[in-house]
Amino acid sequence: MKTYDAVIAGGGLIGGAIAFELARAGLRVAVFDRQEPGREASWASAGIISPAPENQSMIPVVELGKASAKLYPRFIEQVEEASGLRTGYRPKGTIQALFASDAMEELATVVGLHRGLGLACEALDPEETREMEPSLSAEVRACALRPEEACVDNRLLTRAVLEAARRSGAEFFAGSGVEAIWEEGGRCRGVIARGEKIAAGSTVIAAGCFSGGIHGTEAYAPVRPARGQIVALRGAGVQIERVLWSERIYLVPRDDGRVIAGATIEYAGFEKALTAGGIHSVLDGAMELVPGLRGAELVESWCGLRPDSPDHLPILGPTDVEGLLMATGHFRSGILLAPLTARLMGEWVKNEAPSWDAERLSPLRFRNCSATSY
Numbered sequence: 001m002k003t004y005d006a007v008i009a010g011g012g013l014i015g016g017a018i019a020f021e022l023a024r025a026g027l028r029v030a031v032f033d034r035q036e037p038g039r040e041a042s043w044a045s046a047g048i049i050s051p052a053p054e055n056q057s058m059i060p061v062v063e064l065g066k067a068s069a070k071l072y073p074r075f076i077e078q079v080e081e082a083s084g085l086r087t088g089y090r091p092k093g094t095i096q097a098l099f100a101s102d103a104m105e106e107l108a109t110v111v112g113l114h115r116g117l118g119l120a121c122e123a124l125d126p127e128e129t130r131e132m133e134p135s136l137s138a139e140v141r142a143c144a145l146r147p148e149e150a151c152v153d154n155r156l157l158t159r160a161v162l163e164a165a166r167r168s169g170a171e172f173f174a175g176s177g178v179e180a181i182w183e184e185g186g187r188c189r190g191v192i193a194r195g196e197k198i199a200a201g202s203t204v205i206a207a208g209c210f211s212g213g214i215h216g217t218e219a220y221a222p223v224r225p226a227r228g229q230i231v232a233l234r235g236a237g238v239q240i241e242r243v244l245w246s247e248r249i250y251l252v253p254r255d256d257g258r259v260i261a262g263a264t265i266e267y268a269g270f271e272k273a274l275t276a277g278g279i280h281s282v283l284d285g286a287m288e289l290v291p292g293l294r295g296a297e298l299v300e301s302w303c304g305l306r307p308d309s310p311d312h313l314p315i316l317g318p319t320d321v322e323g324l325l326m327a328t329g330h331f332r333s334g335i336l337l338a339p340l341t342a343r344l345m346g347e348w349v350k351n352e353a354p355s356w357d358a359e360r361l362s363p364l365r366f367r368n369c370s371a372t373s374y
C-alpha cells in the first residue's frame, strides 16, 4: 500500500500550493485529481489579486485577503524559481472608474471606505487617469487608484505552482478522483481513489466546488458552484496596464496583449454553459468601460465554477476527524488567498501553531448545514 505524510484531493491552485508548501518542507506528498490538474476554477479565473471588497458580503474576507496579498511577491518568487516558469504577475494597481452623475461624492465614499479597511486608495484627477490609462471611456466621471493591488495570469500561475510542487517531490495522480476518505478507528487514514486505499498521516480536501462530493467530507464542505462567464479580447489598439473596475465589470491585462473581461456570478448548479445573456452583459460592461474594445477580436470565452460557502468565506483547517483537513470554499478569492492558505495548511499539517487566527474559517462551523440548505 502506498503511504504518504499528506495526501491532497484536488490539484487546482489551492491543492497545488499546499502540495508545494508541504513538499518543499520535506514531506512525502501525493495529489489526486479526477482529471488533469489545474483545469477547473483556477484555470477559468481572472487572476485579480485584490483584498478590496466588491460588496458588503465580502468585507469579512478583507483581513484574510490583506494578509495573503502581502505574501504574494515572495510566493511568486518561490514558485518561479522552483518551477523555472513565469506567472505573469503584474503589481501595477487597480483603477476603479465611476460613471454616476454624483461620482465625485461617490469617490469620497470609495476612498474613505477603503482607507477605513486599511487598504491604500487615492482619488485621481481626470488628467492623471488619462495618462495612466488612455483607453478608458471619456464618460468616466471620477476614478480611484488602489496602488497596492496586482494581477497574475492564473493559468500560468497554476501551471507553475503544480510544476514547483512536482519538482519539490510531490507526486501527482491525474485521472484518479478521490471517492471517499478512508476512515477507520475514529480517524482519517487517507483516501480511497479508484477503489484503492492510499494511506496518509494527513488528508487535505481541496477539490474546489466538488469537495462535498467526496464521501465522508459532506459535513465540512457545504460548498456550491457559482458560475462565472468570462471572455478574452485582443487588438483594436487597446492596451491597458492595470486592472480596471466599474460597477458592472472588471478588465484584466495579460502580458501577451489580451484583455480579460468578466465575470457573471450565477447559481446554476454544475452546468458549465455559456449563455447569450451572460456573455452580452460581460461585453456590454467591457465596452462601456473601454469603448475601443468594440473593434477587438473576441479570442476566447469560457466559464468556471467558483467554490462558494454559506457565508462566502473559505473553509480552512482541521476537522473533528483526526487527520482530516479542509481547504475549500475560496469563492471569488482563491487566487488571492492561495499563499496564505498554503502557509496555514502547512502549519496545521506539521502540527505547528497557525501564524494567522483562522478560527472563524473552521470547517466545524457548518456541521448543521448542507450545500442544498442555503
Ligand SMILES: Cc1cc2nc3c(=O)[nH]c(=O)nc-3n(C[C@H](O)[C@H](O)[C@H](O)COP(=O)(O)OP(=O)(O)OC[C@H]3O[C@@H](n4cnc5c(N)ncnc54)[C@H](O)[C@@H]3O)c2cc1C
Residues within 6 Å of the ligand: 009, 010, 011, 012, 013, 014, 015, 032, 033, 034, 035, 036, 037, 038, 039, 040, 041, 042, 043, 044, 045, 046, 047, 048, 049, 176, 177, 178, 179, 206, 207, 208, 209, 210, 211, 213, 214, 227, 228, 229, 230, 262, 263, 303, 304, 305, 306, 307, 327, 328, 329, 330, 331, 332, 333, 334, 335, 336, 337
Ligand atoms: C470566472 C471566474 C473568475 C474568478 N476571478 C478571480 C479573481 O480574479 N481573483 C481570485 O482571487 N479568484 C477568482 N476566482 C476564484 C478562484 O478561481 C477560485 O476560488 C480558485 O481557483 C479555487 O481553487 P481550487 O483549487 O480550490 O479549485 P479548482 O481550481 O476548481 O480545483 C479543484 C480541483 O479538484 C479536482 N477534483 C474535483 N473533484 C475531485 C475528486 N473527487 N477527487 C480529486 N480531485 C477532484 C478538480 O478536477 C480540480 O482540479 C474566479 C473564479 C471564476 C470561475
